[in-house]
Amino acid sequence: MASIDIDNVRKNYGAVPVLHGVDLTIKDGEFIVLVGPSGCGKSTLLRTVAGLEEVSSGEIRIGGARVNERHPKDRDIAMVFQSYALYPHMNVAENMSYSLRLRRAAKERIASAVSNAAGKLGLEPLLERRPKALSGGQRQRVAMGRAIVRQPKAFLFDEPLSNLDARLREQMRAEIKTLHRDLGATSIYVTHDQIEAMTLADRVVAMHGGIVQQVGSPLELYDRPANLFVASFIGSPAMNLLKGTYDASGAEAGIVLPDGTRIALSGPYALQSGTEVTLGIRPEHVVLSPIDGLPARVSLVEPTGFGIILHLSVHDLPLIAFTLDRTRLQSGPTTAIAFPPEHLHLFDGAGNRVVRAN
Amino acid sequence: MRVSFLGTVFHRLAILAYLLFALFPLFWLVKVSVTPNDLLYSEGIRLWPSRTSFEHFRFVLENSAFPLFFRNSLIVATSTAVIVTVLASLAGYAFSRFAFRGRAWLVALMLLTQMFPLVMLVAPIFKMLTPLGLTNSLTGLVIVYTAFNVPFATFLMQSFFDGIPKELEEAAKIDGATQFMAFRQIILPLTLPGIAATLGFVFTAAWSELLFALMLISGNAAATFPVGLLSFVSKFSVDFGQMMAAGVLALIPACLFFLLIQRYLVQGLTAGAVKG
Amino acid sequence: MAIADALSTMPGTRRSLRDRVALRLEPYLYTAPALILIAAVMLVPLVLGLSYAFRDIQLLNPFSGGFVGLEHFRTLWGDANFFRALRNTLWWTGASVFLQFALGLILALLLDRPFAGRGLVQALVFLPWAVPTFLTGLNWAWMFNPVIGPLPHWLYALGILDAPNNILSDPSLAMWGPIAANVWWGVPFFAITLLAALQAIPRDLYEAAAIDGAGAFRRFSTITLPFLAPTIAITILLRTVWIANFADLIVVMTNGGPADRTQIVASYIFTQAFKALDFGYASAIAVVLLVLLMIYSMLIVLLRQTLLERG
Numbered sequence: 001m002a003s004i005d006i007d008n009v010r011k012n013y014g015a016v017p018v019l020h021g022v023d024l025t026i027k028d029g030e031f032i033v034l035v036g037p038s039g040c041g042k043s044t045l046l047r048t049v050a051g052l053e054e055v056s057s058g059e060i061r062i063g064g065a066r067v068n069e070r071h072p073k074d075r076d077i078a079m080v081f082q083s084y085a086l087y088p089h090m091n092v093a094e095n096m097s098y099s100l101r102l103r104r105a106a107k108e109r110i111a112s113a114v115s116n117a118a119g120k121l122g123l124e125p126l127l128e129r130r131p132k133a134l135s136g137g138q139r140q141r142v143a144m145g146r147a148i149v150r151q152p153k154a155f156l157f158d159e160p161l162s163n164l165d166a167r168l169r170e171q172m173r174a175e176i177k178t179l180h181r182d183l184g185a186t187s188i189y190v191t192h193d194q195i196e197a198m199t200l201a202d203r204v205v206a207m208h209g210g211i212v213q214q215v216g217s218p219l220e221l222y223d224r225p226a227n228l229f230v231a232s233f234i235g236s237p238a239m240n241l242l243k244g245t246y247d248a249s250g251a252e253a254g255i256v257l258p259d260g261t262r263i264a265l266s267g268p269y270a271l272q273s274g275t276e277v278t279l280g281i282r283p284e285h286v287v288l289s290p291i292d293g294l295p296a297r298v299s300l301v302e303p304t305g306f307g308i309i310l311h312l313s314v315h316d317l318p319l320i321a322f323t324l325d326r327t328r329l330q331s332g333p334t335t336a337i338a339f340p341p342e343h344l345h346l347f348d349g350a351g352n353r354v355v356r357a358n
Numbered sequence: 359m360r361v362s363f364l365g366t367v368f369h370r371l372a373i374l375a376y377l378l379f380a381l382f383p384l385f386w387l388v389k390v391s392v393t394p395n396d397l398l399y400s401e402g403i404r405l406w407p408s409r410t411s412f413e414h415f416r417f418v419l420e421n422s423a424f425p426l427f428f429r430n431s432l433i434v435a436t437s438t439a440v441i442v443t444v445l446a447s448l449a450g451y452a453f454s455r456f457a458f459r460g461r462a463w464l465v466a467l468m469l470l471t472q473m474f475p476l477v478m479l480v481a482p483i484f485k486m487l488t489p490l491g492l493t494n495s496l497t498g499l500v501i502v503y504t505a506f507n508v509p510f511a512t513f514l515m516q517s518f519f520d521g522i523p524k525e526l527e528e529a530a531k532i533d534g535a536t537q538f539m540a541f542r543q544i545i546l547p548l549t550l551p552g553i554a555a556t557l558g559f560v561f562t563a564a565w566s567e568l569l570f571a572l573m574l575i576s577g578n579a580a581a582t583f584p585v586g587l588l589s590f591v592s593k594f595s596v597d598f599g600q601m602m603a604a605g606v607l608a609l610i611p612a613c614l615f616f617l618l619i620q621r622y623l624v625q626g627l628t629a630g631a632v633k634g
Numbered sequence: 635m636a637i638a639d640a641l642s643t644m645p646g647t648r649r650s651l652r653d654r655v656a657l658r659l660e661p662y663l664y665t666a667p668a669l670i671l672i673a674a675v676m677l678v679p680l681v682l683g684l685s686y687a688f689r690d691i692q693l694l695n696p697f698s699g700g701f702v703g704l705e706h707f708r709t710l711w712g713d714a715n716f717f718r719a720l721r722n723t724l725w726w727t728g729a730s731v732f733l734q735f736a737l738g739l740i741l742a743l744l745l746d747r748p749f750a751g752r753g754l755v756q757a758l759v760f761l762p763w764a765v766p767t768f769l770t771g772l773n774w775a776w777m778f779n780p781v782i783g784p785l786p787h788w789l790y791a792l793g794i795l796d797a798p799n800n801i802l803s804d805p806s807l808a809m810w811g812p813i814a815a816n817v818w819w820g821v822p823f824f825a826i827t828l829l830a831a832l833q834a835i836p837r838d839l840y841e842a843a844a845i846d847g848a849g850a851f852r853r854f855s856t857i858t859l860p861f862l863a864p865t866i867a868i869t870i871l872l873r874t875v876w877i878a879n880f881a882d883l884i885v886v887m888t889n890g891g892p893a894d895r896t897q898i899v900a901s902y903i904f905t906q907a908f909k910a911l912d913f914g915y916a917s918a919i920a921v922v923l924l925v926l927l928m929i930y931s932m933l934i935v936l937l938r939q940t941l942l943e944r945g
């Protein structure tokens with residue numbers, strides 16, 4: 001096991017830049033999740049770490065040693081592909097032992113490593129089968145097994161669960177977390193699914209357009225998104241974002257929405273009065289039916305079973321609220337809402353988070 | 359979808375009709391080859407002779423140069439098939455896996471070779487091979503046939519390589535394989551059907567080639583089966599039983615190969631039709 | 635763990651300069667053997683052949699080899715045999731391609747429908763394609779021979795022929811011999827290609843059309859044909875060129891006779907080179923054939939373009 005350092009890594013395909021100087025330090029044993037929309041360069045970054053793509057500039061270190069010039073086989077990493085990439089002409093045991101056989105490990109060691117991994121993943125009864133004869137979930141396990149028999153320095157996962165149905169995905173997610181707890185291996189996990197990112201990660205790396213937007217623990221990203229991209233990408237249903245103007249004139253600072261509504265903030269921010277800003281509030285923080293709230297029309301009620309999603313409009317501005325209160329299912333055509341100041345997020349014109357001045 | 363009973367009957371009858379059309383000439387070849395000489399004319403148009411014999415086969419195998427022709431053809435066709443498959447695997451792999459400068463030009467060049475009349479090359483190739491001592495030699499034929507078949511075989515192999523996900527090689531590299539080991543241990547085993555198909559196509563093509571063999575070979579020593587059979591026909595054009603027995607012999611290897619590869623025919627010809 | 639440790643202490647295999655050069659060269663190394671061979675055995679002779687067209691090259695005449703300019707082309711312009719061969723080529727190619735395509739399409743449609751034993755039937759109907767062309771030619775020549783073959787007798791019985799004679803020696807009918815052999819041999823190629831294209835048509839399209847109330851004919855004309863059109867176009871283009879160049883059957887079955895009535899340009903080139911050993915003249919004819927085929931291909935491409943623009 002080892003740490004991984006990604007140091008100002010750039011990658012161009014021809015003239016097209018895909019990674020714009022990525023910096024990232026991954027501690028030994030840490031589980032990092034790269035999350036971002038499709039096409040943002042997650043796979044490319046992962047593949048440069050694996051050595052499947054060469055970087056255009058920058059440095060990658062595994063365990064402190066520069067690996068830019070090393071072939072994938074000499075980097076001692078394991079990778080789980082989205083398509084699993086199981087060798088169709090080898091059975092499960094052969095698939096799992098291929099790397100050890102290439103390294104000419106002793107027969108007994110191979111056998112024990114394979115049976116060990118198979119035990120962990122519940123693959124014992126399938127060892128003789130070819131990948132063709134396995135279900136999607138079983139193939140996924142074999143791909144995992146192939147990675148763990150190696151006991152590599154690091155695990156790389158490229159959307160390993162996205163070909164599974166929702167149920168299996170949940171189950172495998174938990175298994176991956178358990179495996180990581182048992183093995184403690186440094187892992188980089190790529191996904192476009194924010195639930196996977198939140199549940200698995202020690203730290204989440206949010207990427208967009210080949211640029212790292214924010215690095216932090218899942219709750220950090222959720223509670224203090226560094227910019228509009230992270231704010232809108234993390235969380236489901238997504239954070240409400242309202243355009244407005246910062247106004248420090250009154251007793252309390254506030255935001256004036258285009259229709260003139262003023263929303264109070266807690267405390268002054270490091271902003272000039274009159275600055276264009278974006279106000280953010282998560283649906284579950286929208287307070288329904290307060291004593292003196294803003295009037296809102298209910299346009300749609302979506303029960304999810306767990307809670308209820310309310311589609312509202314406040315002076316023609318669309319807004320989403322989430323509540324666990326089932327009586328809301330019968331809510332009438334109008335209601336009132338309030339925005340608790342302690343749950344408001346503020347972003348400046350460039351989309352970056354603005355912090356409270358103190 | 360529901361299909362009417364009448365439609366089904368018509369469908370089966372049409373298939374039967376085509377089967378008869380496809381198989382009758384081959385049946386006739388076999389029929390004449392096993393008809394004894396004394397019945398050849400008296401039972402000329404009977405569907406099956408009242409008595410069969412293998413006398414023509416025995417004669418052809420024992421008293422003619424056909425075993426030699428057969429051997430020559432076998433050598434030429436096998437060597438051509440093997441060499442072409444090796445060259446086409448390498449080139450097809452490069453076309454499938456690498457993006458490199460000039461790739462489009464090379465593909466266009468290979469397509470071009472599929473378009474111009476090969477008969478144009480009869481005279482120049484004869485002139486080129488004569489000073490090298492490669493006329494009247496099996497080696498010369500193998501070289502010419504190899505070049506003629508490489509472009510199509512390359513496209514064929516490329517289509518098989520294209521069907522193998524790139525991730526498999528990447529997984530192998532991460533598992534610790536070099537590029538060459540990944541090619542040999544992962545890609546090649548998965549391409550075996552493609553290799554078999556290519557071997558079969560090229561073998562059949564080389565086994566059948568006539569014009570260049572006629573031009574480049576004179577005399578029996580290096581004659582291939584087509585050349586031998588054609589000169590036999592023009593010399594002894596009355597001995598139908600023997601000629602057809604020889605014809606049946608020429609048919610056997612090609613048909614064997616065909617049965618081996620026919621599963622991949624659709625795939626192969628599609629590749630050929632689309633690319634060249 | 636021991637292995638991982640061993641690896642981490644192993645000096646990293648650096649991608650040296652040599653390594654990088656090798657990586658750049660790799661695709662060229664893979665393609666080089668094939669390309670060198672193609673260049674030596676196809677492109678060099680092609681260029682030589684073009685030059686022969688302007689030279690006097692007679693194999694048996696040691697004093698030949700001089701430059702004659704457009705002499706061969708002037709001879710060609712007055713060569714009635716060549717123009718007959720050109721007409722025959724059109725006839726041979728047109729009839730062969732049309733019949734191969736029509737039968738091939740029918741066969742593909744028949745085979746596209748599942749039935750018991752389809753695999754076996756498919757293998758059997760495709761078998762003619764595996765028969766060597768020289769043998770195809772000989773076999774059909776034998777079948778047209780009234781002494782040994784049934785065809786003249788059948789055609790006579792059907793009233794198509796006035797007497798059970800060999801059509802290969804009848805100047806007005808001889809071309810049908812090689813065409814019949816060519817059709818028999820070439821239908822599988824069309825059938826296989828079209829079958830592959832047919833099987834690539836998504837089945838739910840047919841189901842959707844059937845639900846919308848389209849009958850069998852409408853489904854064929856609105857789904858099948860448009861889907862097959864690109865395959866049909868390219869296959870016919872390529873086959874036309876190929877068949878125009880395909881001299882084997884004619885050389886084997888009629889050798890251009892009787893009275894040159896089955897001589898096509900390709901077989902004429904071969905005869906000039908092989909029998910008359912006049913390589914210069916043969917090459918000049920070949921150049922003309924090449925130009926004609928190129929014009930044909932270009933016209934087809936242009937036609938396609940205008941059709942696409944209008945459509």
Ligand SMILES: Nc1ncnc2c1ncn2[C@@H]1O[C@H](COP(=O)(O)OP(=O)(O)O)[C@@H](O)[C@H]1O
Pocket residue numbers: 013018036037038039040041042043044045
């Ligand atoms: N081999 C390649 N050549 C050119 N562009 C590529 C290549 N691979 C990926 N890209 C481009 O790089 C960008 C990032 O791709 P990728 O890393 O696969 O995204 P992600 O995994 O985040 O969905 C995409 O816009 C993609 O089109």
Ligand SMILES: [Mg+2]
Pocket residue numbers: 039042043044159
């Ligand atoms: Mg990706």
